[in-house]
Amino acid sequence: MDNEMLEVKQPTYYEEVIRKGYNRRDFMKFASMMTAFIGLEKSSIGQVAKSMETKSRIPIIWLHFQECTCCSESFIRSSHPMVADILLDMVSLDYTETLMAASGIQAEQSLKNTMTKYKGEYILCVEGSVPVAADGVYCMIGGKTSMQILDEAAAGAKAIIAWGSCASNGCVQSAKPNPTQATPIHKLIKGKPIIKVPGCPPIGEVMAGVIVHLLTFGTIPELDRVGRPKAFYSKRVHDTCYRRPYFDAGLFVETFDDENARKGYCLYKVGCKGPTTYNACGVMKWNGGTSFPIQSGHGCIGCSEENYWDNGRLYDRASSFAGFGIEADADTVGKIALGATGIAIAAHAVATNLGKKNSIHDLENEGKISEHELPS
Amino acid sequence: MASKFLHIQRLRRVYVWELPVRFYHWLNALVLVALIVTGFYISNPLALMSQRDAVEQYTMGWFKYIHFAAAYLFFFNFLFRIYWGFVGNKFANWNQFIPTSKRFIKEMWTVFKIDILMLKKNGKEQHHLSIGHNAMAGFIYFLTFIAFLVQCLTGFGLYAAMGGWWFPQLFAWVPAMLGGDALTRVIHHWAMWFFILFAVVHVYLVFYHDYVEGRGEISSMGGGWKFIEEDVFDKNKHQTPNPEKK
Numbered sequence: 001m002d003n004e005m006l007e008v009k010q011p012t013y014y015e016e017v018i019r020k021g022y023n024r025r026d027f028m029k030f031a032s033m034m035t036a037f038i039g040l041e042k043s044s045i046g047q048v049a050k051s052m053e054t055k056s057r058i059p060i061i062w063l064h065f066q067e068c069t070c071c072s073e074s075f076i077r078s079s080h081p082m083v084a085d086i087l088l089d090m091v092s093l094d095y096t097e098t099l100m101a102a103s104g105i106q107a108e109q110s111l112k113n114t115m116t117k118y119k120g121e122y123i124l125c126v127e128g129s130v131p132v133a134a135d136g137v138y139c140m141i142g143g144k145t146s147m148q149i150l151d152e153a154a155a156g157a158k159a160i161i162a163w164g165s166c167a168s169n170g171c172v173q174s175a176k177p178n179p180t181q182a183t184p185i186h187k188l189i190k191g192k193p194i195i196k197v198p199g200c201p202p203i204g205e206v207m208a209g210v211i212v213h214l215l216t217f218g219t220i221p222e223l224d225r226v227g228r229p230k231a232f233y234s235k236r237v238h239d240t241c242y243r244r245p246y247f248d249a250g251l252f253v254e255t256f257d258d259e260n261a262r263k264g265y266c267l268y269k270v271g272c273k274g275p276t277t278y279n280a281c282g283v284m285k286w287n288g289g290t291s292f293p294i295q296s297g298h299g300c301i302g303c304s305e306e307n308y309w310d311n312g313r314l315y316d317r318a319s320s321f322a323g324f325g326i327e328a329d330a331d332t333v334g335k336i337a338l339g340a341t342g343i344a345i346a347a348h349a350v351a352t353n354l355g356k357k358n359s360i361h362d363l364e365n366e367g368k369i370s371e372h373e374l375p376s
Numbered sequence: 377m378a379s380k381f382l383h384i385q386r387l388r389r390v391y392v393w394e395l396p397v398r399f400y401h402w403l404n405a406l407v408l409v410a411l412i413v414t415g416f417y418i419s420n421p422l423a424l425m426s427q428r429d430a431v432e433q434y435t436m437g438w439f440k441y442i443h444f445a446a447a448y449l450f451f452f453n454f455l456f457r458i459y460w461g462f463v464g465n466k467f468a469n470w471n472q473f474i475p476t477s478k479r480f481i482k483e484m485w486t487v488f489k490i491d492i493l494m495l496k497k498n499g500k501e502q503h504h505l506s507i508g509h510n511a512m513a514g515f516i517y518f519l520t521f522i523a524f525l526v527q528c529l530t531g532f533g534l535y536a537a538m539g540g541w542w543f544p545q546l547f548a549w550v551p552a553m554l555g556g557d558a559l560t561r562v563i564h565h566w567a568m569w570f571f572i573l574f575a576v577v578h579v580y581l582v583f584y585h586d587y588v589e590g591r592g593e594i595s596s597m598g599g600g601w602k603f604i605e606e607d608v609f610d611k612n613k614h615q616t617p618n619p620e621k622k
Binding site: 169224225226235236239245246247248249250251252254268269273275276277278302305306307308311312317318330331333334337338341342345348349351352355356359360363366367369370 | 384385419420421423424430431432433434435436437439492494537538548549552555556557558559560561562565566568569572573576577580584587588590
């Protein structure tokens with residue numbers, strides 16, 4: 001008998017949902033919600049629903065390296081319980097250190113099995129960056145360095161999703177001086193499609209949306225120049241911020257406890273990084289659409305942007321580079337340079353009048369002679 | 377008369393700055409002032425508090441609008457100047473800005489000795505051999521063109537996210553390459569200080585040259601003329617930092 005015949009047929013997403021006790025109506029609500037999240041039009045609801053009804057689960061390997069697991073936490077707290085139930089429970093059964101039941105040798109065996117059995121089909125999700133300093137000893141799992149594990153897992157992957165800022169751009173552990181040489185995935189793996197889903201953590205619905213897109217269309221979503229899905233990262237937090245009218249009007253919070261803060265004015269002057277941060281926080285919000293940082297009175301810290309830890313201070317917008325003094329900003333350095341220039345000019349003007357006394361005198365005399373020679 | 381002690385100079389009128397160059401210069405000066413003032417406001421808005429509702433105000437909106445409009449003028453003016461570097465007169469030519477000959481380097485050194493170290497008195501002999509930009513000035517303007525380029529790339533790169541037109545989209549790769557808008561903005565802000573320092577030194581040196589050389593440096597950007605001593609003119613030494621390409 002053919003080996004494949006022996007294998008248990010994988011259930012479809014729909015079958016799994018029904019088995020878990022949801023009804024058809026719940027399922028259709030979920031399909032509609034996901035359709036909206038991934039930026040499709042209403043007519044695509046059917047396509048999304050059909051994919052879930054007919055396609056069996058995508059095998060997924062979910063690796064954790066240098067990270068805090070906030071991406072997983074965010075994902076299982078997506079607003080719709082079905083996200084966790086059908087997507088995470090099903091997709092991550094194969095291997096995910098945090099949530100799988102197996103441990104030790106069995107867990108490693110499970111990883112190996114998935115990699116051989118679904119070679120070229122599985123999606124590799126990576127949460128966390130890879131430390132490459134000292135041959136990678138700063139992050140080792142099961143006796144292997146994270147680099148080795150990543151290399152092995154990436155070889156047979158259909159696509160790679162870099163969850164969160166760690167995997168997309170290095171996040172806090174890659175902040176200067178980056179002692180472990182924490183490196184994002186796209187700098188280590190070449191030749192595989194990589195979807196970056198930055199954020200610390202990314203929004204749960206965004207993560208679910210990326211997976212639903214993969215499932216529905218079998219292709220990776222449209223990405224921007226940096227490699228992020230356009231559906232979620234094409235607008236700045238600033239562009240979708242409900243406090244934007246205060247920005248345009250020039251009404252700003254000066255300190256966190258002032259009257260303007262109470263009135264809900266723009267947080268630009270207390271360091272909001274919304275104008276330089278590309279994310280969907282203003283639209284999708286967090287915790288099931290409850291709120292997002294700016295709505296709770298705190299500026300955006302730009303967690304989904306590369307190097308946000310090194311891009312100046314969190315509570316002001318000064319253009320600072322670490323290394324000039326303690327952390328001098330452009331305007332301080334500029335004012336000092338301007339003062340120095342002023343002094344230099346004054347010194348030069350004095351030196352000119354002394355050093356070129358004769359030639360200046362000649363010019364003046366020459367002019368005076370002409371003046372005298374002219375009839376009145 | 378005192379003329380027995382003094383050789384009265386006869387001056388030749390030289391048309392140095394053509395009208396398009398003068399127009400470029402003053403438009404550039406105007407938009408740079410606008411860009412710097414609005415840029416400072418955008419980076420750190422003044423606390424202009426008003427009791428009026430947000431819906432009745434558009435302060436930041438207007439500052440940004442002026443900044444972007446001035447940026448477009450600045451960019452196309454800059455492009456025009458590059459074009460004029462190929463079709464304008466010898467003083468406007470592009471090769472007067474780039475040190476590509478020994479003569480250019482040598483003149484830079486001479487200017488450095490005369491104007492900065494004050495080692496040469498530069499009286500009647502007029503060691504300043506170039507009538508248009510001297511070699512040092514030409515080279516500094518070359519640096520300003522690079523600064524122009526940096527500001528256009530980073531500025532339109534930041535603007536791309538809010539501009540629907542295809543033109544700013546041409547610059548969208550800049551923040552992507554630099555690793556985000558935050559660093560792009562920092563570079564844009566730091567580079568602005570170059571313009572401020574340049575403007576201060578530039579204005580000073582214009583007065584300085586006018587004062588110590590008496591060749592009409594200040595008014596040349598008005599009428600376009602500079603005046604050169606006839607005997608210097610007759611010596612027919614080079615009048616531009618780089619020799620003309622034949």
